Amino acid sequence: MTPSLFIKAATVMVAMAVPAHADDTVKNIVGGIAKQYLQQEQDRAAFAQAQSVNTLNAYQSYLRQFPNGAYASHARDRVERLGGTTPAGSGGVSLSAADRVEVQRRLNALGxxxxxxxGSFGPGTRRAIALWQRDRNYAQTGTLTRAQATEILRGRSTGDVPSAGSAAAAEADGGGSAAQSERALGLSVAQRSAVQAGLTRRGFDTRGVDGTFGPGTRRAIANWQRANDLSATGYLTGPQFQRLTTR
Structure with a gap:
């Protein structure tokens, strides 16, 4: 049975399942379910067809039909890898191969x-983008808009992240108001562990949750601060501590 015939048959079966005496509310609910199922099957069948052809035009055609479909991000990825551009109105943004690599590099630098x-935006990159979007209060789509791509590409590079040596040195000699302010908080081991857990949940690797703010945690704090448009000192303020430890 072809996908289209299967969809029609399934829709008829759902409709037949509604008793003739059912009230309008029930009929509307069942009708809505049938419509949703039909759309999902059409989406799946269209993407399967694009995959079977596996050409730039096929994926672009799918995106025109289902700009927000379940497989839209995969289709956009294929379009970009095949050297094409995403159709207008289909969401996302087309990036060159070099820009895609640079986006990944900068996301990694931010934690x-x-x-x-x-340069391939697979599940790992989509998850990283969604986490970056979450921490900036954007919709967590896993797909970049033009403005978001520009924000990442024009952001600070890895070289702007405080090095482990400089962070450790500042901690040791007590230099800098940021380090002094954090010490004034008097964070306990449990509170420091809570900070590390909060950073880890947000995708910033602290290299362990042990209550010790070593180089890995300092880097993670600085990356989180930068991602949230805060001064990337690697040391916490009171409000930042509250923010990271509040679920």
Whole structure:
């Protein structure tokens, strides 16, 4: 049975399941379920067709039909890898291969692991983008808009992240108001562990949750601060501590 015939048959079966005496509310609910199921099957069948052809035009055609479909992000990825542009109105943004690698590199520098820097926006990169979007109060789509891509590409590079040596030195000699302010908080081991857990939940690797703010935690704090448009000192203020430890 072809996908289209299967969809029609399934829709008829759902409709037949509604008793003739059912009230309008029940009929509307069942009708809505049938419509949703039909749309999902059409989406699936269209993407399967695009995959079977596996051409730029096929994926672009799918995106025109289902700009917000369940497989839209995969289709956009294929379009970009095949050297094409995403159709207008289909969401997302087309990036060059070099820009895609740079986006991944900068996300990793900010503490959002993409699982590689090969220019392919697979599940790891989509997850990293969604986490970056979450921490900036954007919709967590896992797909970048033009403005978001520009924000990442024009952001500070890895070289702007405080090095482990400089962070450790500042901690040791007590230099800098940021380090002094954090010490004034008098954080306990349990509170420091809560900070590390909060950073880890947000995708910033602290290299362990042990209540000790070593180089890994300092880097994670600085990356989180930068991602939230805060001064990337690597040391916490009171409000930042509250923010990171509040679920």
């Amino acid at each position: 959002y692991s993409t699982g590689g820097t090969d």
